[in-house]
Amino acid sequence: MDPVTLLRYLEGRASAAEREAVAKWLERSVANREELARLEEAWSLAAASPQPAFDIDGLWERIRRELDEAPVAADGASARAGAVGHRRQGAGTQGWAAAVRRRPVHIAVRWGLAAAILAIGAALLLERGSTGDVRPEQPAHVYRTRPGEVMRLAFPDGSRAVLSGASALEVPRDYGRDAREVRLDGQAYFEVAHAPSVPFRVRTTRMVVEDLGTRFGITAYPEDERAEVAVAQGSVAITTGREAEPVVLDSADVAYIPAAGPVETRRGVAVERHLGWVDGVLHFDQESLADAARLIERRFGVPVRITDPALARRRFTGSIAAATLDRDLRALALLLDAHYERRGTEVVLSPVR
Known part of the structure; x- marks a missing residue:
């Protein structure tokens, strides 16, 4: 199903032909009906919350234009599959709306925009939850990428993340209320909005990385022999439970965290080589x-x-x-x-x- 048609359907702007197409799509499988239900729930949450104006048609046309203009490698991988590094330095919130996937094939956004709408609703739910309202406990939202995908995320507090391929980032529904803590399996780059009273922490199978106001990358696939933390700006503290004190990394520092044994640190290195995957x-x-x-x-x-x-x-x-x-x-x-x-x-x- 064309995501533009689904977006028009959710907005109530679908034509009769488009509504009929959606109905036929829903009849094909339970999975399609469940998918639409999730999108409708997210859409209703977004409608009930203060939010910026989104030009959906303009956004879709911009994404489609970027894909059409992007050079395609011989294997079908778009040269823009991971080209997000230009947004790392001094980037504003534009282009970071909730969750945007980039896939290496030319049909990269077949479901990406629909996923973005769902994530926008989830992000607004997180923002509403941070006001202190008492809400029932809800499971965390898990953002997943397939091999070759890159997903960009924007958090309600202004923090940002880039999730690499074959990775998962778990974000609690009450993120930002009393804590800013996420769980990572895989590889991600973070730009964290400074908030001393509410530290930002990333948990992996081997460590907890606490941000002290920074930009940093983590590679922590559970099956790998070691994990890695690279700091581009600011500092982080790494806790593994094996050291008496947290290991603190500053700008241009890298740490390697094995499954067993002490953390290995390297100071004053060219961290852009460790974070080049973002670009x-x-x-x-x-x-x-x-x-x-x-x-x-x-x-x-x-x-x-x-x-x-x-x-x-x-x-x-x-x-x-x-x-x-x-x-x-x-x-x-x-x-x-x-x-x-x-x-x-x-x-x-x-x-x-």
Whole structure:
């Protein structure tokens, strides 16, 4: 179902033909009916709350125009799939409305705009809940991305986040009322609005990161051997339960948190290499090909299969970007003396015989 039609339906501006199309879509499955019910609930919450004016048609046309103008890589991945880094420095709230997904294929927003409407309603619910009204306990909202997706989030307090591929961010319904605490499985970048009386905390399976007024990134996939925290501005405190005191990171500091053992810190590093994924670029420093393949699939949604264990262990230093993904992978294959082959959506790397 075209999300524009659903938006018109929710606004009560759908034509007779559009209403008929929605009715037929609802008849097809229970899942479709449940989806519309969630959107209607979010829409009603948004209507009942003070809110900025949203030009839905204009927003959709802007998104569609950006997609049409974006160069598309050979694998169908849009060069704009992760191109949000230009908003990190001094960005205003425009472009950060609640939740916006970007997918690597040209139909990136098939459901993205509908998801944004649902998230707008959820964000307004959070904002209403922060006024101190007593409300029944409700489950947290979980924002999820598939491999290759990027989602941008705006919180009611002015904080922002960019959620990388194959990640999940859990946000309590009462976020901002007494605490600002979220839970992350995966990779995310945060710009936190300073509020000393209500600290911002990110929980993962291995640690709690408390913001002290900053911009920082966290990589914390549960299946990885170690997690990472990189601070672009300000400072954070990391608590793992294994150190006597929290580990404090300042601007240009990076910490590596293993499943067991002490936290490793590096001071005064080029953190933009650790946060380049926000701009659609992955930087590798003596990374094994196996580890790089896993990161590429998460961030760009392109599976990379390595046919030889010895090849998988080879290490390299370099960068791979969404806009030039196929070209970069071909160059990497040459560097590692490997054969590059594209099989549908999958890239296969094998030793040169």
